[in-house]
Amino acid sequence: xxxxxxxxxxxxxxxxxxxxxxxxxxxxxxxxxxxxxxxxxxxxxxxxxxxxxxxxxxxxxxxxxxxxxxxxxxxxxxxxxxxxx
Amino acid sequence: xxxxxxxxxxxxxxxxxxxxxxxxxxxxxxxxxxxxxxxxxxxxxxxxxxxxxxxxxxxxxxxxxxxxxxxxxxxxxxxxxxxxxxxxxxxxxxxxxxxxxxxxxxxxxxxxxxxxxxxxxxxxxxxxxxxxxxxxxxxxxxxxxxxxxxxxxxxxxxxxxxxxxxxxxxxxxxxxxxxxxxxxxxxxxxxxxxxxxxxxxxxxxxxxxxxxxxxxxxxxxxxxxxxxxxxxxxxxxxxx
Numbered sequence: 001x002x003x004x005x006x007x008x009x010x011x012x013x014x015x016x017x018x019x020x021x022x023x024x025x026x027x028x029x030x031x032x033x034x035x036x037x038x039x040x041x042x043x044x045x046x047x048x049x050x051x052x053x054x055x056x057x058x059x060x061x062x063x064x065x066x067x068x069x070x071x072x073x074x075x076x077x078x079x080x081x082x083x084x085x
Numbered sequence: 086x087x088x089x090x091x092x093x094x095x096x097x098x099x100x101x102x103x104x105x106x107x108x109x110x111x112x113x114x115x116x117x118x119x120x121x122x123x124x125x126x127x128x129x130x131x132x133x134x135x136x137x138x139x140x141x142x143x144x145x146x147x148x149x150x151x152x153x154x155x156x157x158x159x160x161x162x163x164x165x166x167x168x169x170x171x172x173x174x175x176x177x178x179x180x181x182x183x184x185x186x187x188x189x190x191x192x193x194x195x196x197x198x199x200x201x202x203x204x205x206x207x208x209x210x211x212x213x214x215x216x217x218x219x220x221x222x223x224x225x226x227x228x229x230x231x232x233x234x235x236x237x238x239x240x241x242x243x244x245x246x247x248x249x250x251x252x253x254x255x256x257x258x259x260x261x262x263x264x265x266x267x268x269x270x271x272x273x274x275x276x277x278x279x280x281x282x283x284x285x286x287x288x289x290x291x292x293x294x295x296x297x298x299x300x301x302x303x304x305x306x307x308x309x310x311x312x313x314x315x316x317x318x319x320x321x322x323x324x325x
Contacts, residue, residue: 004246006096007202007254009209025087032088059209060216062243068093071257073198082091 003051004065005072013054021050021067028079037076048072099249104241113237114221117244121214124248128207131255135200138262142193142269146186149272153182161317185272192265199258206251213247 003013003021013021024047031040051069070079104117156179163172217240224236 004096004250006092006250007206007257021089022087025089029087059212062213062217062240064242065093065246067089068096069089070092071254079088082088082095085095 001067002057002063002065003054003067003069005048005051005069007071009059010057010061010063010065011051011054012057013051017050017053021047024050032076032079032083035076040076040079044074045072096246096249096253099252100242100245103248103252104245111225113241114225117241118214118218118221121210121217121244121248124251125207125211125214128203128210128251128255131258132200132203132207135196135203135258135262138266138269139193139196139200142189142196142265145269145272146189146193149182149186149189153179153186156182188268189272192268196261196265199261202254203258206254210247210251213244217244 001013001015001018002010004010024043028040028043028047031043048069057063070082104113104120156175160172160175160179163169163175220236220240224240228236
């Protein structure tokens with residue numbers, strides 16, 4: 001599964017990790033709704049680390065991504081804004 | 086909907102808007118190559134904008150630094166003259182300036198991060214564009230129109246993503262630069278208003294009279310000035 005972290009690059013991530021990513025994504029969403037900045041950052045860092053545990057694609061590969069993650073240093077305010085666009 | 090799904094949706098729609106397909110695949114190739122080159126130029130301009138704003142803020146920091154040390158001097162003068170009330174007022178103003186400086190420093194650090202990010206994105210994108218240019222020539226030379234369509238489709242989606250990604254990074258940097266510029270402007274007008282009188286909160290304060298009084302002190306009592314210097318040299322500057 002190809003995962004793109006915005007402003008960073010693409011990783012080929014083992015499909016087994018998809019469940020874990022999904023679980024973290026749900027928790028991140030909960031933190032966004034609770035306006036819990038601290039928890040949001042902890043969870044999102046975990047999520048990004050999981051994506052980075054895959055193997056990075058070469059710069060000259062042109063491959064479409066399966067899922068997209070916001071930039072690693074996304075703030076809670078920026079994440080919220082994504083739902084208002 | 087989760088964050089990932091939301092971001093993926095937003096992102097994919099941006100990707101679709103970036104590259105248009107033409108009837109003739111060869112035209113599509115040329116067209117998208119031109120787009121890439123344009124985008125690279127945009128990123129370069131973006132980096133230049135960030136650098137310019139950063140420099141402007143750094144100049145402001147210098148100005149604020151001068152104001153802070155001016156108030157510091159004033160406070161010392163006041164202490165030497167035995168006017169603790171004036172010294173206190175001067176130090177309060179100094180602290181206000183120092184507070185503004187800290188805010189600016191944080192924003193400069195933030196902007197520096199954006200600058201590096203954009204430079205990194207620019208580097209990656211130019212490498213991709215170069216690769217695409219080579220592939221484009223190969224596709225044009227070796228494939229039939231139908232085959233080329235498939236090949237282009239692959240290169241397209243991947244490259245479109247990279248371009249959309251850089252676009253978003255650019256947008257982010259521009260947003261941050263704008264908010265910093267707004268802040269810089271506010272501080273600029275503040276320090277312009279106070280540069281003649283060194284009066285920070287012009288509207289409601291007694292800054293004018295304080296400044297006047299301090300100037301009188303300085304002007305009239307060169308002995309006091311001498312004494313302050315002497316005290317400083319003797320390491321007793323703050324005591325009176």
